[in-house]
Structure formats: structure tokens, C-alpha cells
Amino acid sequence: MSPAADGHAVAGKPFGVRFVLPIALGSCLNPINSTMIATALVPIATEFHAGVAQTGWLIAALYLCCAVAQPTLGRIADLVGARRVYLVSLVLVMIAGIAGRIAPSLGWLVGVRVLLGIGTSGAYPSAMRLFRERADATGSPPPRTAMGVLSLMGVATSAVGPVLGGVLTGMFGWHAIFTVNVPLALVTFVLVFAWLPKDAPRHARRSLWRELDLPGIALFSGALLALMVFLLDIDHPQWLALPIAALLGALLAWHSLRRADPFIDLRMLGRHLPLSVTYLRAALAFTVVYCIFYGFAQWVEGAGGYSAAQAGIATVPLSILAGVASIAGARTRGLRGPFLLAFGCSVVGGIALLSIHAASPLWLMAAAVALFGVPQGLVSVTTQAAVYVQAPAGQMGTASGLQRTFSYVGAMAATVVIGLCYGHRPTDQGLHTLALVMAAVSGLLLVATIFDRTLPRADELSTSHP
Template sequence: MSGNPEDHAAAAKPFGFRFLLPIALGSCLNPINSTMIATALVPIATEFHAGVAQTGWLIAALYLCCAVAQPTLGRLADLLGARRVYVASLVMVMIAGLAGRVAPSLGWLVVVRVLLGIGTSGAYPSAMRLFRERADATGSPPPRTAMGLLSLMGVATAAVGPVLGGVLTGMFGWHAIFTVNVPLALITLVLVLAWIPRDPPRRVRRSLWQELDLPGIALFSGALLSVMVFLLDIEHPQWIALPIAAVLGALMVWHSLRRADPFIDLRMLAKNMPLSVTYLRAAIAFTVVYCIFYGFAQWVEGAGGYSAAQAGIATVPLSLLAGVSSMLGARTRGLRGPFLFAFSCSIVGAVALLCIHSASPLWLMAAAVALFGIPQGLVSVTTQAAVYMQAPAEQLGAASGLQRTFSYIGAMAATVVIGVCYGHRPTDQSLHSLAIGMAVMSGLLLVATLFDRTLPRADDVSKPHS
């Protein structure tokens, strides 16, 4: 052991305040940019004379880029070092914030959202890589509490995003929701440079062009973009997008199976069934989570006649429960128990939604939806722990990014479910249809998890990962 007092402190408390704060701040940038724009869409559409479908790309662009950028930047974190990738990502966020301030058109703003999607995607896979390196260096068990903090920060910032966006837009105009990224990223960057240890030396066997599998990234992005083109206008579907997506998807599979280390490692997923099951579980679970995240507020406003502010207030108990559940989930030893409890709460929450209608008082609506905060918090932190245990050590950054990709796939699937259930406008009947769909998905998750033998045991979760 070195005689440096800081080394002794790191060994005694490897995940202390100085190490966690820069990581936690960076983890806020993605969820806050995902939700902050909600209150700015109307003034942006007014200024650029755009319709709902056009401004919808401001949301879709970020999710699409995140789905691709998370595993890509995770791969870079594995190859080049997590700190380097984190720093570069924060610089990109600042550039995007400045570009949003001077945006002359809607197309320019879409490009800005693409940059934000890429930049904010660096924090999570870099954090998971940093956690792993710190734990391995100090012989510590998986940092469940530290990972729970990341989940808590994500839940909290996603909840306050619409409120912050409304305040900034009202006081300074919609440009402020972009420029606010500059000070946020700058503060985080300074703390990363000051408090996060430098990356250890790494060997890149080949050029980054070969390591990153750019053809695989292009095929995956094209397939996902084609699906999004179809889903974003489900009332007037672009049917040609589906065969294009199928062809690009088939080419991606063919390419991935021929390449030694592809962008989406299908051979690794086939061999590592525990990790594949975890990804599939995350996609379905987050479909339920995003159905509530986007569907409930629409119903409160559209069917109940409440304002956007009142709809936001109705989700406060849900957000609080999500935050508490994240921290409690981080303190549990096993994985199966938290998952089972989360899916049970989803089923009870869906039954509660069947008992309310548009004439119900707002407090009753808030109480009915609150239980969904438990799966939102528990599933996030428990999935993080599962990936940490199941992914190969040398691929943890990419595996963590791919975990987020499956979560975003859940978000995209939720838009389809909501569109099918709500049709042209939300009604009591459509909310109840949505609740039944969520209950079915949660029930399937509950049964599948109950008999899942791929989850690590409680004793394994509490041990240092070799």
C-alpha cells in the first residue's frame, strides 16, 4: 500500500463523497434533458411554425442517439478509459448547450438534441466502469449503495425536469433549457478532473475504426431509425419503414456473427443467458414504467381536464416512492426479492388504475399511480446490480451501455402501447385498457422472475467480483 494518505482513504472508503459526487452530477444530465423539453415543445413549435409530429423528433432524436451511444461510449470506456470518455462527453454537452442558444431552425435543434443524446450518454457506462475498477482495486463488493445513488439521481432529476423546464422557459425563453447544460456540465467537468483518478494505461490492439465496429453501429442505427419513423406517426404509418428495418436488422445479425467483436455481441448474449435474460426483463419492465411516465399525465390532462402543473403534482408521490425504493433496493443483498416485490407492486398499481376515472379527485389519482414508483426505483437499481455481476469484467462499460439501450427500447415500446390504447385521445376506457396491458406484462415478469435460475444468489451479490 502506498504511503499517500489519499490512497489509504480510498482503500478505507472507496466510494466516498469525492468519488461519487462527480459521477452523480453527470448521471443527472441525461434524465433531465429527456424530460425538461416537455414544457418547451409548444413555444418551440410556435416559433418555428412546426406541428406535433415535427417537434416529436426533438424527443425521438435523443432516445435514438442514446440507444446507440450508450453501448458505443461504454465500449470506448473499456478501450480508452472511463475518465477520458466522461470528460469528452461533458465537453460535447457544453457545445450542444451553446449551439441550442443560437438555433435558427427546428432542424438545427434536432441536431443539438442528437449532440445532447451522445454527450449525456457517456456518464452512465463510464460510471459503471469506474465503479468496477475502484471495487477491483480495493477488493470491495459490488457498490450497491453507490449504484443506488445513480438510480436515485436519475429518478429525481427526471421528476423535476418538467418543472425546471417550465421555470426556465417562462423566465428566459425556451433557449434556456439548452444553455443550462453549460454550467451543469462545466461544474461536473471541474469535479471530474479534480477528484476522479486518472485512467490506468490501456492497450488498444487495433485502430478505433476497427474496435468500434462502425458498420454494425450504422446497421443498428438504421434499423432503429426505421422503426421510429413507423412508430412516430402510427395513425399514418409509413409501411415501407418496416421491411427496411427488417432488412437492416437481418444484415446486422449477419454482420455481427461474422465479426470477432461486434457492436452488439450476439454470440456473447447467446452464451451469457443470465445477462440476456436481464436485458429482456429490463426492456419489458421499462415498457411498463414509461407507460405510466408518459401515459398517466396525458390522461389526467386530456380526460380529467386538469392543467399540466396539476398533472405534475399528481406524480409527486410516485417520484418520492421511486427515490426511496432506489435507496432501499441498493441496501438489499439479493436480486430476486426486489424484482418480485417490484412486479407485484406494478400489478397492484394496475388494479388501482382500474378503480379510478376522470371524475375522481386528484388526490385519489395520485394515490392510485403512486405504487408504480416502487418498480421504477427498484427495477433500475436491481438491474444495475445484475449487469454488474453477470457481464464480463472487460466488457462492463459496453454491457452497461447496452442495458440502457434495452431501457430505451422499453420507452419506444411504451409509445406504441399508449398509442394503441389511447387512439386519438385518452379516455377512462383507454386508461383501463392501458392498465390491463401493464398488469399482463407485470404478471409475466413476476412469473418469469419467480422461476428464473439465472439470477445471482444473495451470497454472490455481497461478495467482491473476481
């Protein structure tokens, strides 16, 4: 797109279809890869003779990688341009899709998930940066509707992920959940290249590598990895991993406070308490969301004896509610109400899961889990709106990446909770224990949100960020 053509588009309709569609499509790649694998975990475990803890690395590897890659690529987008980061990340997704098709071992597959994590991490922080640049250039208020479309696409694909994963696995085998990334990323690449305006030239004062804070990235990655090594094999704990994680975390804090522009900006988080609270809320809320994504499908297949496709079908009502909730959340002016509704539904959903068991009919299982679609749809879009208002304008890419980082911390926590509740295999008792944990966390979030005074008011969401 030429600068003249883009200028005309900005003057006419800054957030039209040609601008929003390529952004929304790419932002679907991460959530759909996060959830498609839910119904394929049992077939993969069977083929590679792996247990719950081993296949848990297929989940944790992607989120561990995303937790690091999202703020890193967000920082790069702030520095060198969001469109450039976006295009490179789509190429990585295509490569991962091909590599997943030929995976000969579980270890190879974990590596593919790492590459997918890096590739799919570029879209969301790039999208938020592009939204911010366009809004600032036109003097527009926060593009709540456009961001709602972004969130709706992400939530919808997250919700449909288990269904799609189940159908693909049932028809073509589990390899298909990786191969499908190739056409999805290719179509998105073409649209981004054709429709999104080129980035402005970069005027660097120093090298990109110095600005990225590689020591900070390494310390953060090492601390998370050491913690996950301990937590994902809690039955045979690697005790040495705990002090290593603590040491690396302490070094990260020391390093971050000494550096002017660190990877994890603790000073920014300290100065912007509302943003820090938003991140913490996201981590806890997504722990509950991902417990359902992975825990429910594994239980339906492992304890209920249903196929991957049937397990996916059982999530259809949840998916429908998630889509409806996401649309409603994008049209809501305030934030407190959507959060309260989300956490209230999570509490009721956790109680509903206590009423089902392995011999229950599939329709009853689907009904029991359906209410979790409401937090899935509302939490994402509402958190996104909060971050847009609370984050510093010049650090929007980094702040948006950190939002996803805390969400992925929740996803990794969910894999640990599932492992602790299920043990070696999913059982009714394990599901009921998981339900109680989810209900307790949701109840805590509900009470905390009632008394939270850091949430932006409705009028703050309808004006431009200072």
C-alpha cells in the same frame, strides 16, 4: 488528483464522496433530460403546431441515439479510459443546452435531443467502468452502496424531472428545460476534472476506429431508425420501413457473428444467458415506466386541462416513492424480492389508473399514479446490481451501455404504445387502454420473475466478480 493522492484515497476509502459524487452527478443528466420534457410536450406541440406522433420524435430521437451511444461510449471507455469519455460527453451536453435555447423549429429541437442523447450517454458506462476498476484495484466486493447512490441519484432525478420540467416551463418557457443543462454539466465537468483520477495511458494494438466496429454501429442504428419510422406513424404506416429494418437486422446478426469484437456481441449474450434475460426484463419493465413518464403528464394536461406545472406537481408522490424504493433496493441483498415487489406495484398501479378520469381532482390523479414510483425506484437499482455480477469483467463498460440500450428500447416502445392508445390527443379512454396494457405487461413480468432461475443469489452479490 495526483497518483499519490489517489492511492491514499483508495487505501483509505475507495468509494468516498470525492469519488462517487462526480460520477453520480453526471449520471443524473440522462434521466433528467429523459423526463423533464414530459410536461413540456404540450407547449412545444402548440408552438410548432405539431401532433402527438410528431412530438413523439422528441422522445424517440433521444432514446434512439442513446440506444446506440451508450454501448458505443461504453466500448470507448473500455478502450481509451472512462474519465476521458466522461469529460468529452459533458462538453456535448453544454453545447446541446445552448442550442436548445435558440431552437427555431421542431426539427432543430429533434437535432438538439440527438446531441443530448450522445452527450448524456457517456456518464453511465463510464461510471460502471470506474467502479469496476476501483473495486478490482482494491480487492473490494461489488460496491453495492456506491452503485446504490448512483442509481438513487438517477431515479430521483428521473422522478423529479416532470416536476422540474413543469416548474421551468411554467416560469421561463419550455426553452429552459434545455438551458438548465449548461450549469449542471459545467459543475459536473469541474468536479470530474478535479477529483477523479486520470486514466492510464492507452496501449493500442490497432486503431480505435477499427475496434469500434463502425459497420455494426451503422447497421444497428439503421435497423432501429427504420423500425421507429414505421411505428411512430402507425396511422399512416411507411410499409417499406419494415423490410428495411428486417434486412438491416439480419445483416447486423450476420456481421456480428463473423467479427471478433462486434458492436452487439451476440456470442457474449449467448454465452451469458442470465445477462440476456436481465436485458430483456429491463426492456419490458422500462416500457411500463416510460409509459407513465410521458403518457400520464400528457393526459393530465391534454385531457384534464391542467398546466405543465400542475402536471409536474401531480407526480410528486410518485417521485417520493421512487426515492424511497431506490434506497430500499440499494440496501437489499437479493434481487428476486425487489423485482417481484416492483412488478406487483405496477399491476396495482395500472388498475388504480382505471378509477380516474379528466374531471377527477388533481390529488386523486396523483394518488392513482403514485404506486408506479416503486418500480421506477427498484427496477433501475436491481437491474444495475444484476448486470454488475453477470457481465464479463473486461466488458463492463460495454455491458453497462447495453443495459441502458435495452432500457431505451423500452422507452421507444413506450412512445409507440402511447401513440396507439391516445391517437391524435389524450383521452380518458386512451389512458384506460394504456393502463390495461401496462398492467398486462407487469403481470407477465411478475409471473416470469417468480419462475426465473437465472437471477443471482444474495451470496453472489456480496463477493467480487470472478
